[in-house]
Structures are given as C-alpha cells and as structure tokens.
Amino acid sequence: MNKEKYTKDQIQRVIKNMATILEITEPYLENKTMELIYVHANDSICRLEGIIHYSDELE
Numbered sequence: 439m440n441k442e443k444y445t446k447d448q449i450q451r452v453i454k455n456m457a458t459i460l461e462i463t464e465p466y467l468e469n470k471t472m473e474l475i476y477v478h479a480n481d482s483i484c485r486l487e488g489i490i491h492y493s494d495e496l497e
Contacts, residue, residue, distance in 0.1 A: 446490060453486050 460479055 446493070449486060449490060453483055453490075456483050 456479060460476060460483070463476065
C-alpha cells in the first residue's frame, strides 16, 4: 500500500477530475457495468469530500 502523503489541494484536484469524468461518461451509461462503475465512483467522490471536510474541522 502506498503510504505517500498528499496535500489537500492534490486530493481536491483528483476529486474535481473524477467529477468531470463522471459528467462526461454519464450520457453513455447504457449498460449495467458502466452504471455500476459510475455509482462506485460517485460514492468515492462523496467519501473523499467527507474526509476533507472532516479533516478541516480537526485543524
């Protein structure tokens, strides 16, 4: 497992990129596999945003 520490800015950039990818792929969700990937990715974005929000409150 990668133990490298990432800055909050780097993580937020990843979240933004993931959200953009989801926006682009959403119209093409015709098959169940793509829909499943979309749902999981969306869930990951929400979790990452929650972690960042929580870490802000701890500071």
